Amino acid sequence: MPILDLCAKSKFSRFCFGDPRLITDANTVYSGDAAIDQLAAMVEGKGLLLELPGFNNSDQNAEASFATIGRNLDLRKMYDGAVKLGVLWPGRTAAGYCLAEPSARATADRLRVIIQKLKPAWTDLEAHSLGNLVMLHANRDGAFGVRNMISCNAAVGASALDPDQGYFTAVNSIKGKCLLVYSRNDQVLGRDYRWMGSVPRTVWSWIKTKTKVGGLGEQALGFSGPAHPELVPSNVVRLDATSWCLSHGGARDASQLYDAWQGIL
Numbered sequence: 501m502p503i504l505d506l507c508a509k510s511k512f513s514r515f516c517f518g519d520p521r522l523i524t525d526a527n528t529v530y531s532g533d534a535a536i537d538q539l540a541a542m543v544e545g546k547g548l549l550l551e552l553p554g555f556n557n558s559d560q561n562a563e564a565s566f567a568t569i570g571r572n573l574d575l576r577k578m579y580d581g582a583v584k585l586g587v588l589w590p591g592r593t594a595a596g597y598c599l600a601e602p603s604a605r606a607t608a609d610r611l612r613v614i615i616q617k618l619k620p621a622w623t624d625l626e627a628h629s630l631g632n633l634v635m636l637h638a639n640r641d642g643a644f645g646v647r648n649m650i651s652c653n654a655a656v657g658a659s660a661l662d663p664d665q666g667y668f669t670a671v672n673s674i675k676g677k678c679l680l681v682y683s684r685n686d687q688v689l690g691r692d693y694r695w696m697g698s699v700p701r702t703v704w705s706w707i708k709t710k711t712k713v714g715g716l717g718e719q720a721l722g723f724s725g726p727a728h729p730e731l732v733p734s735n736v737v738r739l740d741a742t743s744w745c746l747s748h749g750g751a752r753d754a755s756q757l758y759d760a761w762q763g764i765l
Contacts, residue, residue, distance in 0.1 A: 502524050503563065517590055540618050548615075550626070553566075566586035591603045605633065625639075625649050627650070639670040649674060651679065655721075660721055683742045683751070684724065685746045689720040737764055
């Protein structure tokens with residue numbers, strides 16, 4: 501699977517942005533404008549599936565995830581003839597979700613600039629964990645031209661898709677469906693996201709606005725599903741994976757995920 505790498509190539513790789521690099525299946529590397537030109541030629545007139553991993557992954561772990569997803573899709577002949585593209589972004593930080601979230605939003609802005617230079621037949625997005633913030637923020641105004649979204653174990657707030665929150669339009673604007681996979685057995689989201697991401701973010705918001713807005717320690721969308729299911733866009737297809745997704749990355753190699761994914765195509 502080709503990879504679009506947005507990280508700096510230094511000892512701070514995965515911490516800092518660099519010029520975009522395209523690594524092809526043949527392991528040929530293109531950098532800067534040449535990477536964008538080559539990617540444009542690769543996807544023109546074809547379907548495009550972007551795969552967005554979470555934060556705090558090494559290159560090796562992210563690439564292993566891309567390979568697992570690609571293998572499962574190929575077994576089911578899903579996305580035959582389309583370009584499947586993994587995206588590496590600089591979200592690796594020991595400081596937790598709070599510092600990774602600004603990087604995710606900056607990644608989304610950079611990705612918008614790149615993808616809007618391409619001419620694919622259609623674009624689908626698959627995201628895991630904090631990669632969901634990249635996905636939603638990139639399409640926050642519906643300008644990304646997305647067909648389908650596949651949201652796995654989303655490390656964003658459970659109310660993120662409510663009409664009065666930031667990402668209702670990101671999903672409501674897409675042409676197809678948003679498959680939303682969540683699991684109450686995902687303790688990375690049930691514990692780490694809630695207390696290392698949601699709590700500090702909420703406290704900081706209170707300090708800035710002097711107003712108590714929202715609950716302390718909001719659950720993650722990928723843990724509990726939508727806080728208000730009746731308010732989310734009608735094209736959201738909820739998949740409660742609690743019985744079979746027993747870890748943060750447990751859906752990645754599960755047949756139930758790909759059965760549901762195939763069902764929205």
